[in-house]
Amino acid sequence: MTYSHTLALAKQGDSEAIKVLLNQQLKTKNITVKVALKDPAWQLLSNPLPLGEFLRQPMMKPKFFADGLQLVSPVRSQTNVGDQAKLVLANPKNVWLLASYNSKGGGNSQSCGHAVQGDQVTCKLPASGSYEMRLFTSTESQGEFNYIGQLEFNKS
Structure with a gap:
């Protein structure tokens, strides 16, 4: 063949x-x-x-799993929300988490705030529409963070 x-x-x-x-x-x-x-x-x-x-699961990078993370909620790649996009994770290795968002299909990326070492990340979304939230991790609170995946949130 x-x-x-x-x-x-x-x-x-x-x-x-x-x-x-x-x-x-x-x-x-x-x-x-x-x-x-x-x-x-x-x-x-x-x-x-x-x-x-x-097929509806978020497609996360291998680094997400290598960091020991597990998505608790949402469990789908696309979720409808009110004012905030919120990720809840199992984070047994206590890695630092950082997130940003932008309007789906373009726009400038906006930070969701400072890095957190915990089990959730929240982004306040500015207006109705579809947004992509990107997630990053690091072993340090500052410095280089690695991209590990993204989810989509629809604010009504």
């Missing part, structure tokens, strides 16, 4: 083609993949979720 043929099959959902492409990419890292399309084990979660719920 040629690469382009394998890619075309993978785009159509062929689990064997997906496995071949993933294994080609991960071979140098000594990782081997087994794929079963629509099999909950494919999620790589200790407690697999139903497909719809899995």
